[in-house]
Amino acid sequence: MxxxxxxxxxxxxxxxxxxxxxxxxxxxPLKYFLDIGLFFMVVMHALQLTLQKATLTKDEAKPGAAFQTRVFLFGVFEMVAWQKKQRAQRLSDRGR
Incomplete structure (x- = not known):
């Protein structure tokens, strides 16, 4: 963690x-490189957020605005934390 x-x-x-x-x-020269980097970052994080929403099943609750903002800001790091949390929750549900 x-x-x-x-x-x-x-x-x-x-x-x-x-x-x-x-x-x-x-x-x-650095300004243009960073502008392209910002554009790429926004597109990739928006794509990641869209794909995350698309892969939710009907059984799962829709993510809230706070979670969506964290996914957009932190990208893969937030997704890994979310997956670990989901996995732990599934394991605890099976144990009941």
Missing amino acids: ILINLGRLLMLVVWSFLLFNLIQPFPK
Whole structure:
């Protein structure tokens, strides 16, 4: 779990760096690279959120806005934490 939290922290640093480039642009070659990186990050995290929603079964509860925001911000790190939580919940349900 420590590695997941470390990954989340890393994602916050990356988001901050990319968004800072919008407020205070870096010199030209780096600015364009970071703009492309931000675009790629937004598209990939939105795609991940969309795929996560599409794979839910009808039995599972729809994710709330807070969870969707965390998936968008932290990406794969939030998904791994969610999968671990789901797996633990299934195991505890089987034990009953």
